Amino acid sequence: MKNLVLIVAIALISFTVFSQNKLSTTSGHIKFFSSTPAENIEANNYKVTSILKPTEGTLVFSVPMQSFEFEKALMQKHYNSKKFLDTKQFPKGKFKGTITNLSAIDFTTDGTYEATVSGTLTIHGVAKEITEKFNLTVKGGAVTGKTEFDITLADYGVVFTKGKPSENIAKTIKIIANLNYSK
Amino acid sequence: MKSKLFKIIGVLALLAVGYGAYMWFMPHQNVQGTKAFKTIDATALVNEFLTDKDKANNIYLDTEGESKVLIITGTIADISEDQLNQKVVLLKNTSDKMGVSCTFTVDTNAQVDKLNVGDAIKIKGVIRSGAEYDEDLDLTENVIVEKSALIE
Numbered sequence: 001m002k003n004l005v006l007i008v009a010i011a012l013i014s015f016t017v018f019s020q021n022k023l024s025t026t027s028g029h030i031k032f033f034s035s036t037p038a039e040n041i042e043a044n045n046y047k048v049t050s051i052l053k054p055t056e057g058t059l060v061f062s063v064p065m066q067s068f069e070f071e072k073a074l075m076q077k078h079y080n081s082k083k084f085l086d087t088k089q090f091p092k093g094k095f096k097g098t099i100t101n102l103s104a105i106d107f108t109t110d111g112t113y114e115a116t117v118s119g120t121l122t123i124h125g126v127a128k129e130i131t132e133k134f135n136l137t138v139k140g141g142a143v144t145g146k147t148e149f150d151i152t153l154a155d156y157g158v159v160f161t162k163g164k165p166s167e168n169i170a171k172t173i174k175i176i177a178n179l180n181y182s183k
Numbered sequence: 184m185k186s187k188l189f190k191i192i193g194v195l196a197l198l199a200v201g202y203g204a205y206m207w208f209m210p211h212q213n214v215q216g217t218k219a220f221k222t223i224d225a226t227a228l229v230n231e232f233l234t235d236k237d238k239a240n241n242i243y244l245d246t247e248g249e250s251k252v253l254i255i256t257g258t259i260a261d262i263s264e265d266q267l268n269q270k271v272v273l274l275k276n277t278s279d280k281m282g283v284s285c286t287f288t289v290d291t292n293a294q295v296d297k298l299n300v301g302d303a304i305k306i307k308g309v310i311r312s313g314a315e316y317d318e319d320l321d322l323t324e325n326v327i328v329e330k331s332a333l334i335e
Contacts, residue, residue: 026325027265046265047286047327048310064290064312064327066248073209080248088244096295177265 023052023143025180030063030177041075041169043068050179052145054107057099059117059134059145061177063097070160080107084158087126090168093123097130103137117147123156145179212308214330217252225257225274225283226328232313233281243310250310254334255283259302262295270295272306273325275282281314284325287332294333305334 028048034041047067053058065087070076080087095117099105118131122178132149152172153159160166210317220243232239243251257274258281264268265271269294285306287295298304308331 005330022321027263029266029269035258044267046267047284047329048321051322057207058324062315062317062324065248066244066311067327067329072207073211074207075320076211077209077247077249080246086246087248088240088246089242089245091317180266 013075021053021055023054023183025050025179025181028061028177029181031177032068033174034171035174036168038168039141041070043070043076043079045069046175048179050145050181052179052181054105054143057102057115059095059099059119060098061095063094065091065093083160086177090123090125093121095119095121095130097136100131107138107143110139122153123149124158126156136182143181145181146177148174148176150174184295188245192241211253212249212309212330215307215332216251219254219307220251222256225255226254226279227282227328227335228253228274229279229281229314232315232326234317239313242311252303252307253328255285256305256309257283257303259300259304262298268292272298272331274303274304274306274326275325279301280316281323282325283328285328285331288330291332297310298333300330307334 024048027046028050030045030048032043045063045067047064049062051058053059065085066080068076070078070079079083082089097117099115100118101116107117113136115134115136117133117134118126118129121130122128130149130151132147135146137144137146152171153169154171160169210219231242245251255274258276260270260275260277261271261273263271264275265286271296272287272295273282274285286295289312289320308327308328310311311327311329312324314326316322
């Protein structure tokens, strides 16, 4: 009898998650990592807003670009400056995409699912179509998302041809994101 | 003549090393030690961005990321914690769609323990981005303020 109650409770929680029109977070974490022989550079941002719509497979990210924090203040200033991301002119990075294999993800059953997401990533005012993996974990009614992929800075109009930045900043940087969604 | 030249080169070299060291060890923006640009109500700040986003970005955001330090007044609508265990206080009036999300730090987290939803408070912090409603994305975004501390 106890088991039956437990099963019904889990099923109800799972159904509730699936039937949510919209899951969201305003405290997602995105990290980027640049590695060159000269130095490694890492920056963290804990203020990412994201929306996930389980029924439609829509996935949206909005990243306040000035919320990236670097170990060194000078790096942070360079990153925000007009020569790099120009965060005053382009204060937000955005992604809007769709899970293309939605039928392979069961938001009603605990488990880890590998979603394929295709959409438009806009950084520094430049929009580019991308397709990346997004690992979704459904556990006890909660949904978390993780992804890791590389972007080439030149694709988004960030180019260094000479000077220290061209030696110290990688041409391709790694992006790692962790999102904890709630209703 | 030669020794004078060496002295000048030596002084210039020391200045160069000193400047390099200063740049390398430059401290981050001292938000709580900076005089606030202005005191503003949460609703008024949100409305500035909703009315004219570009104008508001121009007023509040800095080209090198050291944006305006503000004192924001408002009513607490929510208290949460981010993935870095920093307390996050949302200042938003019940009739507003968006508010001002103020993130505290490891050093100021404890100030939030005594706060409750519905309290009217003043928070000092640095603005990172403005409020926005994107109909296309069905996305509602609060003003983001970080390095926050309570103003008694």
